[in-house]
Amino acid sequence: MGNPIIELKGITKVFGTxxxxxxxxxxxxxxxxxxxxxxxxxxxxxxKSTLVRCINLLEKPTAGTVIVDGxxxxxxxxxxxxxxxxSIGMIFQGFNLLQQRSVLDNVCFPLQLAGVPKxxxxxxxxxxLDRVGLSEKKDAYPAQxxxxxxxxxxxxxxxSTDPKVLLCDEATSALDPTTTLSILDLLKELNRELHVxxxxxxxxxxxVEAICHRVAILAxxxxxxxxxxxxxxxxxxxxxxxxLIVPSSQVPPKESFGEGRFIRITFDGRERTDxxxxxxxxxxxxxxxxxxxxxxxxxxxxxxxxxILQVPEDDSIMEKMLEFLRRAEVSFEEVI
Numbered sequence: 175m176g177n178p179i180i181e182l183k184g185i186t187k188v189f190g191t192x193x194x195x196x197x198x199x200x201x202x203x204x205x206x207x208x209x210x211x212x213x214x215x216x217x218x219x220x221x222k223s224t225l226v227r228c229i230n231l232l233e234k235p236t237a238g239t240v241i242v243d244g245x246x247x248x249x250x251x252x253x254x255x256x257x258x259x260x261s262i263g264m265i266f267q268g269f270n271l272l273q274q275r276s277v278l279d280n281v282c283f284p285l286q287l288a289g290v291p292k293x294x295x296x297x298x299x300x301x302x303l304d305r306v307g308l309s310e311k312k313d314a315y316p317a318q319x320x321x322x323x324x325x326x327x328x329x330x331x332x333x334s335t336d337p338k339v340l341l342c343d344e345a346t347s348a349l350d351p352t353t354t355l356s357i358l359d360l361l362k363e364l365n366r367e368l369h370v371x372x373x374x375x376x377x378x379x380x381x382v383e384a385i386c387h388r389v390a391i392l393a394x395x396x397x398x399x400x401x402x403x404x405x406x407x408x409x410x411x412x413x414x415x416x417x418l419i420v421p422s423s424q425v426p427p428k429e430s431f432g433e434g435r436f437i438r439i440t441f442d443g444r445e446r447t448d449x450x451x452x453x454x455x456x457x458x459x460x461x462x463x464x465x466x467x468x469x470x471x472x473x474x475x476x477x478x479x480x481x482i483l484q485v486p487e488d489d490s491i492m493e494k495m496l497e498f499l500r501r502a503e504v505s506f507e508e509v510i
Contacts, residue, residue, distance in 0.1 A: 178241075179339060179371050180206040180229060185238035187224050198224040200395045202238070208338075211365050211372045213382040213403070215418060216392030225392070226343050226375045230262045231255060243338055260288065263332030263370075267344040269324040271316040271331075277303065278312040281331045288335060302330040306360060322353035329360065333368075340364070343375045358385045379418045383407070391415050407478055408440050408505055416509065419480070434484040435492060436466065440505045441479050452483065455498050461491050482509065 185202040188195050199221045206212045216222050227233040228240060231247050240247045245258050271280050278299050285295035303309045306326040316324055325345060332340055342361065346354040362385055365372050374386060382389050382403055389406060391399040393414035399406060410416045439451070456462055463483045470479040485495055499506045 177208045178205045179208040179210075179243055180204070180373070181239070181241040182225075182229070183239040183241075185225070185228055185235045185240070187221075187228060187233060188236045197395055199228070199235070202397055204390055204397065204400075206371065206373060208371055209365070209369050210388065211362070211374065211386050213374045213376065213386035213389035214392060215376055215379065215382050215389055216414070217377060217417070220392040221395045222375045222377070222392055223343055226264075226341050226373065229339075229341060229373065230259055230264065260335040261338045262341060263335065263337035263339070264341040264343065265325065265328045265332050265345045267347045269316070269321075269328045271324055271327060273316050275315075276312065277308065277314050277316070277319070277327050280316070280327055281334055284331060284334045298334065299330070302333055303327075305333075305364075306330045320353070321349050322356060325349065325353075325357055326360065329357075329364070333364070333370075337370060339371045339373065341373050341375070344377070345374070346381060347376070347378070354381070355384065361385060391418065404478065407480075409507070433487055434464075435487060436509045437483045437485055437495070437499075438507050438509045439481045439483065439499065451502060451504065452481070454502075455495055458498050459491060459494050461486055461495075463495075 182202055182204040185199055185204075186197070187199040188197050190196055202221075202225065214222050214225060224233055228235050229242065231240065235248065238248070242258065243261055247255060247258055250258060272283065275283065278296065281299035281302055282292075282295045285298060286292070290298070300309065300312060303312055306329055308323060308326050308330070311319065311323060311327075316327070319327070328345075329340075340361070345361075346357050349357065358381065361372055361374075364370055372385075374381060376382060386403050388401060389403050390397050391406070391412060391414050393412070398414040399410070399412040406415055407419055410419055452463065452465065463485050465481060466484050467482040468480070485492055496506070
């Protein structure tokens with residue numbers, strides 16, 4: 175990694191005109207490195223899907239520049255753009271398979287459009303189906319497959335033109351948790367073995383945490399925060415990041431806990447986690463606290479965790495607790 179393969183400069187997308195105009199993206203700058211698994215996350219309406227469609231110019235930006243693999247797509251002719259898109263595969267939430275074609279024919283379809291001879295196309299399609307674990311389903315039809323199998327067919331189809339970039343637009347949103355993990359594992363395997371750059375568009379932080387190296391957080395149609403996944407989890411700078419890391423739906427309303435202030439404590443596996451930290455802090459200060467929220471997760475092979483505590487309003491007690499956490503060398507922040 176380190177060599178940019180996707181560069182977005184000043185991307186703005188406006189739908190409609192006049193009073194009815196809607197700004198979906200505003201002045202977005204992003205650079206994605208070759209071989210990276212990059213996440214774009216945001217709540218509904220943040221502009222995620224519009225952004226990914228701007229990368230391959232399925233949506234033409236109102237303003238800005240799109241460069242993929244050294245080619246400025248926004249300056250290409252239609253013929254040149256069709257050629258450039260062969261290096262950009264895409265998979266969708268709804269799979270977008272041709273229902274009247276067999277699995278094998280679905281994977282062959284882009285090759286046929288590119289003028290590849292039928293025998294050669296079928297041979298390549300069979301190899302791709304074997305790679306995604308579906309060689310025994312080549313003669314089946316999409317209606318006969320599970321959601322996870324359909325997405326594997328879609329991935330094989332996206333790989334048929336040997337893309338350098340694979341765009342995944344909410345590719346696991348329609349799948350159950352177990353199937354989601356298997357698809358994410360497949361994408362990681364393809365990234366590792368084929369060196370294909372993967373861009374994951376999602377509204378689920380757990381997807382980003384499971385697969386991505388870096389992530390851009392979209393809010394209000396622009397990039398609110400950008401960085402390494404572990405760092406953003408550990409020290410989120412924006413309200414949008416905090417909402418995604420600790421969804422409000424998972425935390426009881428503050429009203430149910432009465433008056434108090436709230437501290438978010440995080441650890442990443444390098445810090446000591448074998449000590450009863452909260453119990454020690456309570457003994458040190460002589461003041462009880464309430465655990466509002468706690469969870470753990472694995473990010474790139476390392477265990478991360480977080481805990482939100484309700485503590486008293488009193489400034490002197492609060493400072494005593496914070497000093498204890500500093501001495502324990504634990505990462506923390508006060509949250510609203």
